[in-house]
């Protein structure tokens with residue numbers, strides 16, 4: 001369905017060129033969910049914007065993005081716009097990014113349906129009510145006349161999802177769809193996305209900084225660090241045997257419900273490197289507890305673990321991982 | 327009722343909140359933000375306060391500090407009733423209690439230098455000697471892991487969210503307070519920075535002998551730092567108890583729901599889709615009887631007729647439910 005090939009994104013800044021995405025390769029099949037995990041600033045959003053061709057004007061993009069048999073980088077702006085409305089949909093962290101504050105929920109849904117599916121007013125209205133009901137909004141008929149600010153954060157995200165799903169997309173990119181929400185509402189929204197993904201046999205990319213979010217809800221996980229994919233594996237294989245020290249550190253930093261109160265968390269010290277000053281060696285080396293001289297001098301390539309599906313970029317992969325953080 | 331609760335030490339609690347009610351008038355109607363909350367925090371203890379967005383956690387924190395005057399009820403700090411205090415007496419008292427907010431960047435004045443921001447409480451407290459102020463600011467910045475020489479002259483926008491939260495913590499500590507209310511201090515931070523800040527709060531707590539009220543919506547985060555946890559729903563407390571006990575044996579159906587909503591970083595633990603239906607009702611017209619009944623799988627006629635009071639279910643554990651889980 002989607003294949004991202006050697007995609008790189010560079011942004012000119014006053015401090016020099018910033019490499020936000022550094023030669024990323026990914027694929028997502030129909031009916032599959034890919035999780036993309038990493039700290040803030042590691043390039044997750046830029047990667048999704050590269051796929052959607054929604055990069056800032058000054059950004060330089062290279063590589064190939066094959067979607068449904070066409071190279072998105074070669075499409076005309078007009079064709080792209082059509083594609084984004086129909087087959088390629090996105091849900092952002094802040095639902096207000098995709099909602100218009102001065103239009104009612106109904107107007108926004110109905111207009112989207114009319115524009116892309118060429119439905120008449122009555123059919124579009126009926127479909128809108130069905131969509132709102134499908135995303136778990138009570139009394140959907142009444143909601144049509146409400147404005148986004150009259151809804152809670154969770155409800156707004158449901159509406160944004162309804163709009164994203166309205167044209168039956170083949171691929172849905174959900175960029176931290178629940179980071180701004182409570183844990184309970186987060187669980188509801190993730191359930192909703194998973195249910196709709198299965199029902200529609202969509203491909204989905206779920207972006208998050210929380211490994212707990214992707215564990216039970218994705219088929220494959222790509223871990224990003226400093227613009228690169230540093231580990232990639234089928235979800236069960238990843239959690240069974242993490243290879244990349246960064247993945248392990250991200251997992252260990254999560255507060256565990258089975259740990260006693262006041263147990264210090266194994267935090268990753270420091271911050272990711274300045275993306276305008278790329279390191280010569282492994283970009284995780286200043287923070288990595290396994291780093292040796294070679295790590296500071298040379299950049300590790302993605303190598304294969306037991307199966308070609310499991311790849312990691314590290315000179316000293318973790319050998320025996322018990323499944324949980326050390 | 328809270329009078330049945332015995333604090334961990336034989337001393338009087340440092341903070342005692344008694345039947346606190348906070349209401350906001352909106353037009354002709356009333357938001358019942360906090361409706362009769364009682365709790366006690368012993369000196370040196372961390373009490374976690376958890377609940378969904380809008381349930382009244384921040385309102386409670388602000389009412390404790392008298393930043394919002396409560397409609398009724400008492401707030402005893404070190405035996406003295408803050409609700410009865412005015413002017414200078416209150417200002418002097420407030421020095422002993424500090425507040426840390428959710429959005430670290432927004433809570434720092436963008437036009438002031440970090441050195442001045444951290445020194446501000448000292449200015450207000452009348453520390454006139456600039457050398458003394460500088461010494462205290464440098465000490466507290468170093469304590470939160472920042473290099474005073476590198477940060478004092480810079481502006482907030484030059485720092486990441488995690489660094490801004492360190493600065494906020496430094497500002498809260500500079501007057502050497504006894505009690506800190508942390509209002510979702512890590513909700514806006516990603517996993518790795520969250521772990522750093524949680525560890526820092528724990529370290530500061532033991533180093534400065536602090537007592538904490540730690541507010542969050544994520545029970546896993548709350549458990550990591552709290553001795554006891556209070557669970558809040560729509561302005562009322564559902565359950566209070568020692569952290570581990572509450573996790574092992576939640577008595578209130580809402581506590582169970584919050585525990586279930588925590589994303590578990592293990593692909594073998596399939597997320598369950600059971601009780602997490604719906605969102606909290608409006609605090610303008612809260613449900614009769616038990617406020618949780620509209621989402622509770624155990625609700626019956628008694629739950630809508632009669633408001634459940636907090637009562638002891640296990641040593642140190644109190645629940646407000648007619649049909650508790652234990």
Ligand SMILES: Nc1ncnc2c1ncn2[C@@H]1O[C@H](COP(=O)(O)OP(=O)(O)OP(=O)(O)O)[C@@H](O)[C@H]1O
Pocket residue numbers: 350351352357358359377378379380381382383384385386543609
């Ligand atoms: N100044 C105000 N005027 C009117 N209503 C208010 C005001 N401040 C808060 N409220 C309402 O009071 C209730 C409790 O708000 P509060 O901010 O304490 O919730 P919270 O648990 O801190 O939520 P969040 O996690 O969203 O910050 C909410 O319904 C909120 O909309």
Ligand SMILES: Nc1ncnc2c1ncn2[C@@H]1O[C@H](COP(=O)(O)OP(=O)(O)O)[C@@H](O)[C@H]1O
Pocket residue numbers: 011013018020038039040041042043044045046047056275
């Ligand atoms: N419009 C922009 N101009 C310049 N740099 C940007 C822009 N947007 C993002 N960046 C930079 O690109 C890098 C990756 O950002 P982003 O993809 O937003 O990360 P994430 O989504 O993982 O938080 C960061 O270093 C960020 O500061």
Ligand code: SF4
Pocket residue numbers: 244245246282283284285286288289290291292295300313314315316317
């Ligand atoms: S290559 Fe070296 S520094 Fe990088 S993650 Fe592996 S061990 Fe750590």
Ligand code: SF4
Pocket residue numbers: 578579580616617618619620622623624625626629634646647648649650
């Ligand atoms: S009192 Fe009734 S409605 Fe409320 S939590 Fe208990 S069982 Fe549920």
Ligand SMILES: [Mg+2]
Pocket residue numbers: 044045175176
């Ligand atoms: Mg992002």
Ligand SMILES: [Mg+2]
Pocket residue numbers: 383384509510
């Ligand atoms: Mg709040």
